[in-house]
Amino acid sequence: MLLLSALDLTLPLRNPVIIFSLVLFIILFAPILFNKIKVPHIIGLILAGVIVGPYGLDLLRRDSSIVLFGTVGLLYIMFLAGLEIDLVEFKKNRAKILFFGLLTFLLPLILGMLASYYVLGYSFLSSMLLASMFSTHTLVSYPIASKYGIARNRAVTLTIGGTMITDILALLILAGISGLSREEASSTFWLQLIISTAAFVSVVFFVFPILTRWFFKHYDDSVSQYIFVLAMVFLASFLAEAAGLEAIIGAFFSGLVLNKFVPHSSPLMNRIDFVGNAIFIPFFLISVGMLVDISVLINGWGALKVAGVIIFVAILAKYIAAVITQKAFKLSSEEGNLIFGLSASHAAATLAIILVGYNIIIGETSSGEPIRLLNEDVLNGTILLILVSCAVSSFVVEKASRRLALINELDNSDSDIDDEKILISLAYPDTVNELVDFGLMLKPAKSSVPVYALHVTDDERADSQTQVKGEKVLEKAIMHASATENIIHPLIRFDINISHGMIYTIKEHKITDILIGLHHKSDQNKFFGPTTEELFSKIPETIYIYKPAQPFNTLKRMLVLVSNNAEHEPGFFHWLNKLSIVAQSAGIPISFYAAGNTLSEIKSAHEKARSQLRVSYNEFDNWEDFLIFSRELKTDDFFVVITSRKGHISYNSYLEKLPYYLGTYFNSNSFLIVYPKQLDQGINMNNIEQVDPYVIETLADTISTVGKSALNLKKLFKK
Known part of the structure; x- marks a missing residue:
């Protein structure tokens, strides 16, 4: 009892250990409890914040620590939105994004102005500021779409892009009205804002990529990379604030910049998702709930009237904008609902605008009471809008995301990946991570294609040390794959020699794709090694020889050289699909170099698949000029050569010089040599x-x- 008496258990709680423990239990149990009654977990966390907050049981105060974690959570949401967005789709739909962004900004602005001025009777400046609040929205429900694996859907891309446009325009209105109310909005003010914004954008989009590529090339420690990413996010957020913008703009822009450096199937991406969804984002949602004051419902008809008008106009305007966008671009009803759901929620930017208006004093009453640009009724109504709009958003996004995820699953059920099996041959501990990462990139995202890791030990040289070495290699591969939430099936084999063990393992498990690291003692005379040479002659399946010279996420382009008549080989479409999967996962463009008839088949395959990749086609059929690629390739390019086994139609004598050329002139580049699937004995x-x-x-x-x-x-x- 003496120990308990030493603890400060008075309400609201002040002991940091108890506070953090309580918040963690809320994060743990609130989603579980509310999911049982079919309420999205986001609403569960917001309602939990209402209950424990200062307007509920008063267990927790919205003090600096809650505000800190809540701010980090909001920035994390915007960062994830930029990080998970499909940049190819984003660039392709920039006109549509601009259309939706302006529509979802102007329509709520106009309706909000009319309602504020004529229905609520506010002044022009007050009406303009209140209407700009209707235009903004916060991606509170984005984690739901991400959870269902549809973050790259075009509807999500449109909404995220539109969010940036609406928030920037609304915050510019806020800056202007704030300046007008204080008589500061001179031409000098706007000129400074334009210059500072241009400087901010230049630093983020031109300096950040250089720093990130350098860091990832020199530091491969997972903890260091994660801390670096967080540091860049919050540095960009600070620079945005310094430029006169909101921090969420900087967080989103940092996500766009880091997008191509963080592959979606990488351990780094898994850590970013895990920490955000486990800690920071739930903190933000709880902090939003702590703002809600239910007592405004009994404070008189004035507050209820303002709240009713605000909620009705804000949700109706966003719904109309979503419907118009759906009809204009012929989107499905589920995609239209997803746009509405994501853009319906109001939270951070909305509250920021209202608090600024509430704190601006424009005069005094006869009794000395301050006259605010936006009064307490608007503040209370906005807090209720946050609760209602987040609830509507969560339910709509949950339903739409579930249906879209089901549709995607049905569309992919007819794919021919069911028979695929990928084998990664692992011999040396220092190449495990690179080979596992590339092997996992060969499988489509969220597919069930099995991936095997094989280590073969020569029976004649087998001893206790070599067995332990093999076990450690496979253990390292399993741990690295598990960091990406992927499963690797370990295979360890003892055989009369390594090539014999690999060949029979491939046949026993019906492997379709074999990934091998370049022999660690390779040179121009002994490039592949005897084991790989024997595989070429006895295994007809697709074989990839990979030599990493730098981390894959630091590469800028994939340059693919294709042997003549490759389109007539059985494995043509298979390797083409695999390279497309890798390029899409890494977010890099592809440049194909091939003969004219081969290029036509490649173009046709991409058009048929409706590929969204950035692809360029270059005619090349004179293999005597192979060395021109030593000038064409840059340091950060990934060189892929599609070759052929002897005796097949796409083979030519110049392919025999390939080991010499690659070992002599391309040793500083990352490259991949692909031997496509071919018939067992050539022409039989x-x-x-x-x-x-x-x-x-x-x-x-x-x-x-x-x-x-x-x-x-x-x-x-x-x-």
Whole structure:
């Protein structure tokens, strides 16, 4: 009892240990309890904040610590929105984003102005400021869309882009009205704002990528990389505030910049998601709930009238804007609902605008009471708007996201990835992470394609040390994959030699894709090593030889050189699809170099798949000029060569020089050599039905030509 008496348990709680413990239990149990009654977990956290906050049971005060974590959570949401957005889709739909952004800004602004001026009877400046609050929205429900795996849906992309436009315009109005009320909005003020904004954008979009690429090239420690990412996010947020903008703009822009450096299937991305969704974002939602004062409902008809008008106009305007956008761009009803749900919630920017207006004193009453630009009724009505709009947003986004995720699952159910199996051959501990990362990039996101990690030990050299080494290699691979929430199936094998063990493992498990790291003692004379050379002759499946020279997330472009007639090989579409998956995951463009007929097939395949990749096509068929790529390739390019095994139609004699060229002239570049799936024995007349029709046609033409020549000779001799 003496120990308990030493604790300060008076309300509101002040002991930091008890406060943090209580918040963690809320984060843990609130979603569980509310999910049982089919209420989205976001609403559960907001309602929990209402209950424990100063207007509920008064267990917690919204002090500096809650504000700090809540601010971090809001910035984290905006950062994740920029980080998870599909940049290709974002650039492709920039006109649509601009349309929706202006529409979802102007429509609430106009309706809000009319309602504030004519229904509520506020002055022009007050009405303008209140109407700008209607235009803003906060992506409170974005974590729901992300949880269902539809963060890259075009509706989400439109809404995120529109959010930036509405918030920037609304905050510019706030700056202008604030300046007018204080007589500070001179031409000098606007000029300073334009210059500071331009400086901020230049630093974030031009300096940040250089710093990030340098850091990721020199530091591969997972903790250091995560801390660096957070530091860049909050530095960008601070720079935005210094430029006269809101911190959320800086957080979003930092997400856009870091997007291509953080692959979506990487351990770093998994850590970013985990920490944000476990701690920071729930803190923000609880802090929003602590703002809600339910007692305003009994404070008279004035507050209820203002609250009713604010809630009705804000939600109606966002709904109309979403419907118009859906009809204009022929989106599905689920996508239209998703746009409405994401843009309906009002929180951070809304509250910021109202608090600024509430704190601006424009005069005094006869009794000496201050006259505010926005009165207490507006403040209370806005707090109720936060609760209602977040509830509406959460329910709508939950329902729409669930249906869109189901549709995506049904669309992908017909894909031909069910028979795919990927094998990563691991020999050396220092290459495990790079090979596992690339191997996981070969499988489509969120697919069930199994990935195996194999370590083979030569029976003749096997001892206790080599066995322990193999186990450690596989253990490292499993741990690295688990950091990305992927499962790797470990395989350890003892055989008469390494190549024999690999070949029979591939056949036993029906592997379709084999990833091998370049032999660690490779040079121009012994490039592949005897094990890999034997695989080429005995395994017809797709083989990838990977040599990483720098982290994959620091690469800027994929340059793919394709052997002539590659389109006539059985594995053509398979490797083309795999490279597309890798490029999309890394967010880098592809430049294809191939003969004209091969380029036509590649273009046709991309058009048929409706690929959103940034692709360029360059005609190249003279392999004598292979060394021109030593000038074409830059330091941060990824060089991919599609080659062929001997005896097949896409093979040419210049491919024999490939090891010498790569080992001599391209040693500083990351590169990948792909041996596509091909028939077991090249042209086998006993299995003529398995041969590519192009091969049969070529043979037939040759036989026909020879026959005609023989017939002509016979006629000539007769004459």
